[in-house]
Each structure stands twice: as structure tokens, then as C-alpha cells.
Amino acid sequence: MSATGRAGTARKQIHLAAHFPGVNNTTVWSDPESGSQIDFSSFVHLARTAERAKFDFLFLAEGLRLREHGGHIYDLDVVGRPDTFTVLAALAAVTDRIGLTGTINSTFNEPYEVARQFASLDHLTDGRAAWNVVTSWDAFTGENFRRGGFLPESRRYARAKEFLATATELFDSWRGDEILADQESGRFLREAGAGAFAHKGEEFTIEGRFDVPRGPQGRPVIFQAGDSDEGREFAASSADAIFSRYGTLEEGKAFYTDVKRRLARYGRAPGELLILPSATFVLGDTDEEAEERARQVRRQQVSGATALRHLEFVWNRDLSGYDPEGPLPDVDPLVGEHTVARGRAQVRMYRDPLATAREWRELAEANGWSIRDLVIHTGNRQTFVGSPETVARTLDEFVQADAADGFILVPHLVPGGLDEFADTVVPLLQERGVFRTEYEGTTLRDHLGLAHPDAHPDARRGAGAQAAGPGPGRADRTGAP
Amino acid sequence: MPAPSTDPVSRPEPLHLAVALDGAGWHPAAWREPEAAPRRLLSPRYWAELVAEAEGGLLDFVTFEDGLAQQSSHPLRRDDRTDQVRGRLDAVLTAARVAPLTRHIGLIPTVVATHTEPFHISKAIATLDHVSGGRAGVRVKVSARLDENAHFGRRDIPPLELPGGPGTPGPPGVVEELFDEAADHVEVTRRLWDSWEDDAEIRDVATGRFIDRDKLHYVDFRGRHFSVKGPSITPRPPQGQPLVAALAHATVPYRLVARSADIGFVTPHDVDDARGIVGEIRAEQAAAGREGEPLHVLGDLVVFLDETPARAAARRDRLDDVAGEEYTSDAEIFTGTPAQLADLLLHWREGGLGGFRLRPAVAAHDLPAITRGLVPELRGRDVFRRAYEAGTLRGLLGLARPASRYASTA
Structure with missing residues (x-):
């Protein structure tokens, strides 16, 4: 190898x-x-x-x-x-x-x-x-x-x-x-x-x-x-x-x-x-230049609006009132039948939304991340x-x-x-x-x-x-x- | 979209001319002619060459025959014959394969409405329109074939045996139902083509929106055989509505043409017959509330074309000998010279036909005879184009590009 x-x-x-x-x-x-x-x-x-x-x-x-x-x-x-x-x-x-x-x-x-x-x-x-x-x-x-x-x-x-x-x-x-x-x-x-x-x-x-x-x-x-x-x-x-x-x-x-x-x-x-x-x-x-471009691409991939919608996959509720550049929602996800997103794979990925929300809040607080920062960092690099x-x-x-x-x-x-x-x-x-x-x-x-x-x-x-x-x-x- | 040409000088209406492609040709022994190359029928290059020949003659469009079973000499069942061409390629994919190699000619593959999903067909034809730059159509047909039904095993179609042979009515209601379903199929297909308004894609960076979702529409079709929600996954095709065609020999299919199609293929046997058929279709069109809407009725003819009438007749006899039986067809069979055919077409046109779809008896022989013999003959009479006047099939047929039915008329 x-x-x-x-x-x-x-x-x-x-x-x-x-x-x-x-x-x-x-x-x-x-x-x-x-x-x-x-x-x-x-x-x-x-x-x-x-x-x-x-x-x-x-x-x-x-x-x-x-x-x-x-x-x-x-x-x-x-x-x-x-x-x-x-x-x-x-x-x-x-x-x-x-x-x-x-x-x-x-x-x-x-x-x-x-x-x-x-x-x-x-x-x-x-x-x-x-x-x-x-x-x-x-x-x-x-x-x-x-x-x-x-x-x-x-x-x-x-x-x-x-x-x-x-x-x-x-x-x-x-x-x-x-x-x-x-x-x-x-x-x-x-x-x-x-x-x-x-x-x-x-x-x-x-x-x-x-x-x-x-x-x-x-x-x-x-x-x-x-x-x-x-x-x-x-x-x-x-x-x-x-x-x-x-x-x-x-x-x-x-x-x-x-x-x-x-x-x-x-x-x-x-x-x-x-x-x-x-x-x-x-x-x-160079590797450094590529890293910088990769960060720019991630920000293009995750607009503020996209970040909110991604959070809604987990929260299973309307979060349109939140500021994507602000902190994570203090309300908890709605547990039960998924009603927000249809025809997507992401819904299946979060089997325990309450745990995911808890984990994400901790991550965001520890790093000082906004909603958008969090989605960028937790999404696929x-x-x-x-x-x-x-x-x-x-x-x-x-x-x-x-x-x-x-x-x-x-x-x-x-x-x-x-x-x-x-x-x-x-x-x-x-x-x-x-x-x-x-x-x-x-x-x-x-x-x-x-x-x-x-x-x-x-x-x-x-x-x-x-x-x-x-x-x-x-x-x-x-x-x- | 290019508009149809408007010529201030009074001259005869141009004739619309199409060719129907089917294997080695329409005569069952066509594959045995020396120029036929019967081992190439599954080669993409064979189809590309045929369509290039048709485009070289500036024809309006070509159609591609198809079905969901092997070809058969029996109208309702397989025949398991070994002396005729059996096996073929999907017509939509064949049309797509030749689309990038051509620039002007229309491409109309055949689709069986009875066993297919209107959602799939709609996006396939929309995509054919995208890859051809606005030259797609679809010829819809129904299937009462028992073998095709057994290939899907999904539904019971009442046996439609024809005790008196082809053309005799089967059990009451069966044929009507197949055609009603085909009309629903076309309706769904058309709604899905319209389900994206032309300007639905906005790419608005400020709001992060790729589309204006208010310009995408559920089609919400509910019918006896299927219900389809929509919208299509494919944006509106370049022509807005690709063209829909159907072949018709009797009142029920005439009704499908009148209700649902842009092009009808009919099989008159003389000018009076043509006049009668066109009259019936126009009456059905009025009854369907489409009076005055553009609908081209084209006459179908099988053609054996040679430099002399005797040579054409001899070739037809030879092919019949080889086949072991006299060739018969739903369409009139023409045997003669390009000039004689031009005479006949111009005469029959007086019955109200907008043009003709010719079925070459032997593709390798009669297609070039059309493009290199008949076309110059028609041009000499000032009834056929000398250059392509449009880049879309709608343009060639003088049909405007329709707005989406869902577009708000502000």
C-alpha cells in the first residue's frame, strides 16, 4: 500500500x-x-x-x-x-x-x-x-x-x-x-x-x-x-x-x-x-489555496436560506423566523412523523432529532457558530x-x-x-x-x-x-x- | 422561436413531407434487397444515415415505428416467423441518438400509450426536444396486442379478436376505451410539458432561490386509468409543446386525432376518400371545441419509386415473389416514378391534406428516391422548400409556440 x-x-x-x-x-x-x-x-x-x-x-x-x-x-x-x-x-x-x-x-x-x-x-x-x-x-x-x-x-x-x-x-x-x-x-x-x-x-x-x-x-x-x-x-x-x-x-x-x-x-x-x-x-x-477555495465553495453551497432549511430537517418545524447568522433555535425539534421535507434522503439520517439538536447547540456554543456556520461545518466537507x-x-x-x-x-x-x-x-x-x-x-x-x-x-x-x-x-x- | 415564413407573392401552399422509418423498409422482404444491409438494423449508424438522407431532402420530419413486442404479421399476436425482420430498438432512444447529428429535421418516435407511464413519456419527449433544439414530437398509438399485454402482465385487456379480419370492429367499448386512455395519456403528457412555466428558473442569488416555485404547477390529473400529480421533473421543452401525432383509420381514432393531436396520419385511397376523412376529422375537431386550431392531416402512402413505372412495378413484383405473397397495407401502395407520385400528391392534396408521410417500401432504395427524385420534382412545381426555413419542428409546420396553460395572463 x-x-x-x-x-x-x-x-x-x-x-x-x-x-x-x-x-x-x-x-x-x-x-x-x-x-x-x-x-x-x-x-x-x-x-x-x-x-x-x-x-x-x-x-x-x-x-x-x-x-x-x-x-x-x-x-x-x-x-x-x-x-x-x-x-x-x-x-x-x-x-x-x-x-x-x-x-x-x-x-x-x-x-x-x-x-x-x-x-x-x-x-x-x-x-x-x-x-x-x-x-x-x-x-x-x-x-x-x-x-x-x-x-x-x-x-x-x-x-x-x-x-x-x-x-x-x-x-x-x-x-x-x-x-x-x-x-x-x-x-x-x-x-x-x-x-x-x-x-x-x-x-x-x-x-x-x-x-x-x-x-x-x-x-x-x-x-x-x-x-x-x-x-x-x-x-x-x-x-x-x-x-x-x-x-x-x-x-x-x-x-x-x-x-x-x-x-x-x-x-x-x-x-x-x-x-x-x-x-x-x-x-x-497550493494546498492552502485549495483550502481557501473549499471554504468559499462551502459558503456558496450553504446560503443562509439553505442553512435554515437544513436545520428544519432535524427540527421538523418551520424555522423561517430565525436569523441564519444568529444562534441556534432554543425550541426543541418536533418528534414524530416528518412533515416538513418530502422526497429527500436527509430526513432519514437523523434518527434521534432531540439528541442531534442537543449536540449541535453544544457545538455551536463551543465554537461561537451561527446557524449557517454550524450547517457548513457539520455538513459534508x-x-x-x-x-x-x-x-x-x-x-x-x-x-x-x-x-x-x-x-x-x-x-x-x-x-x-x-x-x-x-x-x-x-x-x-x-x-x-x-x-x-x-x-x-x-x-x-x-x-x-x-x-x-x-x-x-x-x-x-x-x-x-x-x-x-x-x-x-x-x-x-x-x-x- | 422562428415564425413560419410569410411570402407576399401568391404561390401554392408548401407541401409537408415526412418519411416513416421502419427497419429495412415497409415491404416484408425489404431486408432481402441487395442494398438493404439487414445486419445493420441495430446499428446507430444505420439510423443516422437514414435520417441524414431525409434531412438532405429537407423533409419536415421522420417518424420511427415501434411497439412493445417483436414485429408480427398478425395484428394481435406474435407470429414467430423467421423470414422477416424481428427485433428492434426503442424508438425514443433511436431518435435521441440521431438528434445531435442533425440540425433541422423533426424527430417523431412512436410510443405505446397503453402500457407506458405518461410521466416517463412526457419527460422523455421533453428531453428529446431539449437535445434536438426543438425538433421533437411523439406519435402515440394504442395496443390491443395480446403478446404486448403479456409482456407487462399488469392488466386484463379483453380479447380483441377480429372475426372478420383487420378492420372489423371488435367487442363494443374495448377500442373506445383504449383510445380514451390514450387521450388521457396525451392530456397528462401535455400538462406536464406545461407544468414548468418558461421563466420558472430565476437563479435569484439575493433570496437564494433557484426557481420561482409559483411558476411550477401540479397537474393533478385524475382519470380512470391513472392519476398523476406533477409537476414534471423536466423543465418546459424548447417548443413548449412538442408535437403529438397519431395514425388513424376509423372514427374512434379520428376522434383521438381531433381531440389530442397536432398531426394526424390517415390512409385514404383516392382524393374523395381523403376529402371524406379530412371532413370527418374537422367535424370531430369542432365537436371537441378545437375548431380552427392548427391540425395537420397527412396522407400515408407506401411507395415504390423508380425511373420508369415498369421498373417500379417489376421491383414490387420481385419483392412479392421473394416474400411469397402479395404485399398489402392499410395505406395505399404507390408504384411508379417520382413525377407520377408528385402528380398524385398534388391531386390528393385537393382533398384537404396538408401533406404526406411516405413509407419507403425499401428504405435503402425508396428513401433516396424520395429525397433525390420526388423532392426536386415537387420543387420544380414550386410546392416544396429549397432551404429549411426554421430550426424547430413547429417552425417547419407553421405552428406557433404555445404559452403554458398555467401561465398567468397578467
């Missing part, structure tokens, strides 16, 4: 991805350099920057209902995003190699439709498609869909698991050699029944003929975004990569060891599941802050220490937030011999070092083989790094 490397030892290669900045307060929209979150040109810029830097893939999150706060649409963060599939298909036209990963919910979709969209995307990208499988259960989001809030929370993992298993059966319903297209004999298909499938389960009972022939990657690369015990087991059984939460080096090593250890149970090797935490970064010419040299070294140490296989980087600015990283950090990683200087393959599987599913002797991992796994992670984990 030496950062400097040992002569003659092949160093572990780092995988890098770019997360399009999401609809949360990591994304700074108030900066003069902040561009459109919707214009296609923003997506093109980030995708091309990432491809120029030889990144493995671009990542899009998803949320299917606009967040609310106090009964109103939450208006302090970026709001609005395009349809994931449609943007990825369009990006395929303006990029050649970079993988294109979309977050798609298993609760408010049907397996046949999602499978045909991902199989189509794999063809349209020449084998660069990946699916980050997430699930939600809330009736709040369900109000936008035919089924409504049909799914009890306890069933969402089961549904997600069966959803992925069913989609896998559909991907595998074509072997890849069915199309003869023999103009002489007039046989388009080698034999009748191409794409035949039949699935009978708790959530889905469907049968017929899948209509998208096997894509270049066989199946899209599967991502999973949960770090619960269930989520880890699911990933070990069925995913190709985990989009995880970043922690300390020691936490990362523990997580990494635990998840990789589970793979053997499913007959899988450690390299068959990549662990890719999300990470933010701030660069500067950027993951990597420093000069390009410092950041390159830290990233490398993390990977060489087996705390991760790489990172999904989340810039705070659209569309140029990755430019500096691409220009300064990537060349240093390449000099260290830990990051590619050219793409070696054409598909996302190639970039990630994942075998084509047909290369396995037991290539068809259908519902049966996945029966042991619990479900994937929560939808609300994907948008908020």
Missing part, C-alpha cells in the same frame, strides 16, 4: 467516473460560471471532458418527483433534470468511448420496458451502457405513476431484486447468434422463438418474446447503490459495481474487505465487483481538497490501500466543474502509472475490466442464481453524495 510504488510491482489501476452535478446543494448554481442544468450542451461538455481525460464513465442520477419542503416545492437547490435514457442516448452521438451510466428506478417502471431501453441503449452506444439499479417505495413519488404508492417499504427490496432478475432474464433471452439475415435463403432468424422468456414471481408474471436482440455487452453493466447489509449482499450476488458512500481510509478498507469477502459465496472473484465511492473535490495551486499533487497522491493511496477501486467524482459546477481535474490531476495519475493514457477497449466492460457475461461458463445468471440476494439500494442515495 505504498503510495510511491515499488519497482517491479504492477500498481493497481484507478477507475474514474464523472457524476453530472445533481439536484442538491452540492451543486453551486449561484456562481457566475454555473451554466444550465438542462441544456444538452452542458451534458456534452462534461461528457467530452471526462472522455478527454479517459474516464471510465459518466453517471446520471434520477429523482421522479420534485422535492418539497413545508408543503412547497423546494426552491433553494437546483431543480429539474432531463430524462436519463434520452440524454444518454443523445450523448452516445457525441462521444466514442466513455461509458454511460443511468440511474433507473425499479419501483415505478416495468421490467420489459426498462430491459428494452437498456438493451437498446447498449446497441446505440456500441456497448457503453450501465444501469444503476435503485428502488423507492414512497407514496409521495407514487403520485406521479399509474400504480401510485403501491409498494410497502418492506417489499421494495424484494421487488427490486425480482425486477433485476427479470430484466436479466430478458437480456439473456437472446444469445446473440439468432440473427442470420441470410438474404439468399430468406432466413432472418436462425429459428423461431428468439427472445422467448417466461417469468412467474411475486411481483411479475410475464411471458413472451423480448424484442431487442442481445447488445454488444450482453447485458449492461449493473451498478448498485446501497451500503446496508442487504445492499452489500445484493451487490455481491448481482452487481458489477457499487456506487458507495465515501468515508475515511479505514472505513473504506473495512467496507471494501467486507464486500469483496462476500463474493466467494456467489462463485465470484474479487475483480468482478468494483467499489466506487462518490467523491467531491476542490483544487488549488469536500472529499479531496488540495493541490493537484496532493489530490492525485491521496486518490492513489486510497486505491492502493484497497479502500476503493476508484471514484465517482461529483463536480460542484455545471458544465466546467471537471475541467481543472482533467487538466491537472489526471496527468499526474497517469505519470504515477495508475490511470490509463488511452482507452484499451471500446466497451464499458473493457474499461472496468469486467468480463463479457458470455465469457463465464455459467453465463446465464437468471432469477434462480440471484435468489439469495436482497435488493439494491435506495433511490434517495443516488442524488446526494
Whole structure:
């Protein structure tokens, strides 16, 4: 795990991805350099920057209902995003190699439709498609869909698991050699029944003929975004990569060891599941300059209004009368059903709001912090802050220490937030011999070092083989790094 | 948004011309033609080339066929045939894939309303509009196919067997219900497109507000088949309302066109037939309270185009021989030269059609015959554009950009 490397030892290669900045307060929209979150040109810029830097893939999150706060649409963060599939298909036209990963919910979709969209995307990208499988259960989001809030929370993992298993059966319903297209004999298909499938389960009972022939990657690369015990087991059984939460080096090593250890149970090797935490970064010419910029970014991310709203996640009551530059509220949080914020992950993070409030008051008093100071200091600090040299070294140490296989980087600015990283950090990683200087393959599987599913002797991992796994992670984990 | 051109000099109304893309072409044996390249039908480059050819001919738009099952020669079931093209790509994603490679031509993928979520479709088409710079539409269709229903397993659709063959009415009410649901689907889709006012994004640093939340609207749709709250997660698309199209052959679908669409595709077999259909749609339009609102009715034709009538007829015969049966279609099948086709189009137009959607029998042959043969012929008669006059599909079709229905008229 030496950062400097040992002569003659092949160093572990780092995988890098770019997360399009999401609809949360990591994304700074108030900066003069902040561009459109919707214009296609923003997506093109980030995708091309990432491809120029030889990144493995671009990542899009998803949320299917606009967040609310106090009964109103939450208006302090970026709001609005395009349809994931449609943007990825369009990006395929303006990029050649970079993988294109979309977050798609298993609760408010049907397996046949999602499978045909991902199989189509794999063809349209020449084998660069990946699916980050997430699930939600809330009736709040369900109000936008035919089924409504049909799914009890306890069933969402089961549904997600069966959803992925069913989609896998559909991907595998074509072997890849069915199309003869023999103009002489007039046989388009080698034999009748191409794409035949039949699935009978708790959530889905469907049968017929899948209509998208096997894509270049066989199946899209599967991502999973949960770090619960269930989520880890699911990933070990069925995913190709985990989009995880970043922690300390020691936490990362523990997580990494635990998840990789589970793979053997499913007959899988450690390299068959990549662990890719999300990470933010701030660069500067020197470490000091980067630290100063990081402080400025934090203040942009947490306006006074944002600070008050964040406090309301814990207090569960209207705090609009308080001065964000003043002391913390002396009233206690309302305990019970959460009524203030809807459609957000943060609500779940504070299981004991009274204790959190007590702790925060003490912190604020001890440090002389205002509400805004407190939110800035207790919120997520950027993951990597420093000069390009410092950041390159830290990233490398993390990977060489087996705390991760790489990172999904989340810039705070659209569309140029990755430019500096691409220009300064990537060349240093390449000099260290830990990051590619050219793409070696054409598909996302190639970039990630994942075998084509047909290369396995037991290539068809259908519902049966996945029966042991619990479900994937929560939808609300994907948008908020 | 560019406005439709207004020419002070009196000249014939320009004809709107579109092409319907489907696999190797509309004839079931199209894939066996030497120029067909049937192994490329799943390649993005194949679709990019077809759309580039259509754009080279300055056509108004292309449509992309689709369904939620393999293609079938049977209207209601799979056929498990091995001698025709089976397997295809999602139409919305195919359209999105070619959008950045084109600049002017409209892109109208097919979507099945019966089995899809209006929320997903609305944001997908809004996004197609964003990535194409205002050139998106959606052609909505219903599905009574039993195999498609079994792919979703979510609902019971009464068996719609057609004892007298295609075109014969099924059990009373079933068809009406499918089309009513499609109308609801379009209604939700449209409301969601309007659910963000154009100026909802304010980025007001002083108050810390990214949006003016009063300019985002719940659509609160409640219908028999679904209820949708809104607003969309996707801001209002460049055209405001991308265009909605539907293919119709009978009164119930004419009603969908009249109530819900901007473009109707119809299948007349002569000029009088065209006049009758257009009249029926206009009457339904008036009954729906949309009298006078722009609604383009385009005639669908399958085309075999060659330099001589004999050559076109011989090619059609050859394809029928290869297929082992005579090709039939819901639309009239034209066989002849570009000049003859131009004559026919201009004649049929007198029945009130605003233009035509041509279905190339063999995409690799008949699409270039349209763009390089028919288009110059129409230009020679001064009824077709010589340059794209607008950058949006609405602009090409002479349709204004509508305000959001939720925008307050101060």
C-alpha cells in the first residue's frame, strides 16, 4: 500500500467516473460560471471532458418527483433534470468511448420496458451502457405513476431484486447468434422463438418474446447503490459495481474487505465487483489555496436560506423566523412523523432529532457558530481538497490501500466543474502509472475490466442464481453524495 | 422561436413531407434487397444515415415505428416467423441518438400509450426536444396486442379478436376505451410539458432561490386509468409543446386525432376518400371545441419509386415473389416514378391534406428516391422548400409556440 510504488510491482489501476452535478446543494448554481442544468450542451461538455481525460464513465442520477419542503416545492437547490435514457442516448452521438451510466428506478417502471431501453441503449452506444439499479417505495413519488404508492417499504427490496432478475432474464433471452439475415435463403432468424422468456414471481408474471436482440455487452453493466447489509449482499450476488458512500481510509478498507469477502459465496472473484465511492473535490495551486477555495465553495453551497432549511430537517418545524447568522433555535425539534421535507434522503439520517439538536447547540456554543456556520461545518466537507499533487497522491493511496477501486467524482459546477481535474490531476495519475493514457477497449466492460457475461461458463445468471440476494439500494442515495 | 415564413407573392401552399422509418423498409422482404444491409438494423449508424438522407431532402420530419413486442404479421399476436425482420430498438432512444447529428429535421418516435407511464413519456419527449433544439414530437398509438399485454402482465385487456379480419370492429367499448386512455395519456403528457412555466428558473442569488416555485404547477390529473400529480421533473421543452401525432383509420381514432393531436396520419385511397376523412376529422375537431386550431392531416402512402413505372412495378413484383405473397397495407401502395407520385400528391392534396408521410417500401432504395427524385420534382412545381426555413419542428409546420396553460395572463 505504498503510495510511491515499488519497482517491479504492477500498481493497481484507478477507475474514474464523472457524476453530472445533481439536484442538491452540492451543486453551486449561484456562481457566475454555473451554466444550465438542462441544456444538452452542458451534458456534452462534461461528457467530452471526462472522455478527454479517459474516464471510465459518466453517471446520471434520477429523482421522479420534485422535492418539497413545508408543503412547497423546494426552491433553494437546483431543480429539474432531463430524462436519463434520452440524454444518454443523445450523448452516445457525441462521444466514442466513455461509458454511460443511468440511474433507473425499479419501483415505478416495468421490467420489459426498462430491459428494452437498456438493451437498446447498449446497441446505440456500441456497448457503453450501465444501469444503476435503485428502488423507492414512497407514496409521495407514487403520485406521479399509474400504480401510485403501491409498494410497502418492506417489499421494495424484494421487488427490486425480482425486477433485476427479470430484466436479466430478458437480456439473456437472446444469445446473440439468432440473427442470420441470410438474404439468399430468406432466413432472418436462425429459428423461431428468439427472445422467448417466461417469468412467474411475486411481483411479475410475464411471458413472451423480448424484442431487442442481445447488445454488444450482453447485458449492461449493473451498478448498485446501497451500503446496508442487504445492499452489500445484493451487490455481491448481482452487481458489477457499487456506487458507495465515501468515508475515511479505514472505513473504506473495512467496507471494501467486507464486500469483496462476500463474493466467494456467489462463485465470484474479487475483480468482478468494483467499489466506487462518490467523491467531491476542490483544487488549488497550493494546498492552502485549495483550502481557501473549499471554504468559499462551502459558503456558496450553504446560503443562509439553505442553512435554515437544513436545520428544519432535524427540527421538523418551520424555522423561517430565525436569523441564519444568529444562534441556534432554543425550541426543541418536533418528534414524530416528518412533515416538513418530502422526497429527500436527509430526513432519514437523523434518527434521534432531540439528541442531534442537543449536540449541535453544544457545538455551536463551543465554537461561537451561527446557524449557517454550524450547517457548513457539520455538513459534508469536500472529499479531496488540495493541490493537484496532493489530490492525485491521496486518490492513489486510497486505491492502493484497497479502500476503493476508484471514484465517482461529483463536480460542484455545471458544465466546467471537471475541467481543472482533467487538466491537472489526471496527468499526474497517469505519470504515477495508475490511470490509463488511452482507452484499451471500446466497451464499458473493457474499461472496468469486467468480463463479457458470455465469457463465464455459467453465463446465464437468471432469477434462480440471484435468489439469495436482497435488493439494491435506495433511490434517495443516488442524488446526494 | 422562428415564425413560419410569410411570402407576399401568391404561390401554392408548401407541401409537408415526412418519411416513416421502419427497419429495412415497409415491404416484408425489404431486408432481402441487395442494398438493404439487414445486419445493420441495430446499428446507430444505420439510423443516422437514414435520417441524414431525409434531412438532405429537407423533409419536415421522420417518424420511427415501434411497439412493445417483436414485429408480427398478425395484428394481435406474435407470429414467430423467421423470414422477416424481428427485433428492434426503442424508438425514443433511436431518435435521441440521431438528434445531435442533425440540425433541422423533426424527430417523431412512436410510443405505446397503453402500457407506458405518461410521466416517463412526457419527460422523455421533453428531453428529446431539449437535445434536438426543438425538433421533437411523439406519435402515440394504442395496443390491443395480446403478446404486448403479456409482456407487462399488469392488466386484463379483453380479447380483441377480429372475426372478420383487420378492420372489423371488435367487442363494443374495448377500442373506445383504449383510445380514451390514450387521450388521457396525451392530456397528462401535455400538462406536464406545461407544468414548468418558461421563466420558472430565476437563479435569484439575493433570496437564494433557484426557481420561482409559483411558476411550477401540479397537474393533478385524475382519470380512470391513472392519476398523476406533477409537476414534471423536466423543465418546459424548447417548443413548449412538442408535437403529438397519431395514425388513424376509423372514427374512434379520428376522434383521438381531433381531440389530442397536432398531426394526424390517415390512409385514404383516392382524393374523395381523403376529402371524406379530412371532413370527418374537422367535424370531430369542432365537436371537441378545437375548431380552427392548427391540425395537420397527412396522407400515408407506401411507395415504390423508380425511373420508369415498369421498373417500379417489376421491383414490387420481385419483392412479392421473394416474400411469397402479395404485399398489402392499410395505406395505399404507390408504384411508379417520382413525377407520377408528385402528380398524385398534388391531386390528393385537393382533398384537404396538408401533406404526406411516405413509407419507403425499401428504405435503402425508396428513401433516396424520395429525397433525390420526388423532392426536386415537387420543387420544380414550386410546392416544396429549397432551404429549411426554421430550426424547430413547429417552425417547419407553421405552428406557433404555445404559452403554458398555467401561465398567468397578467
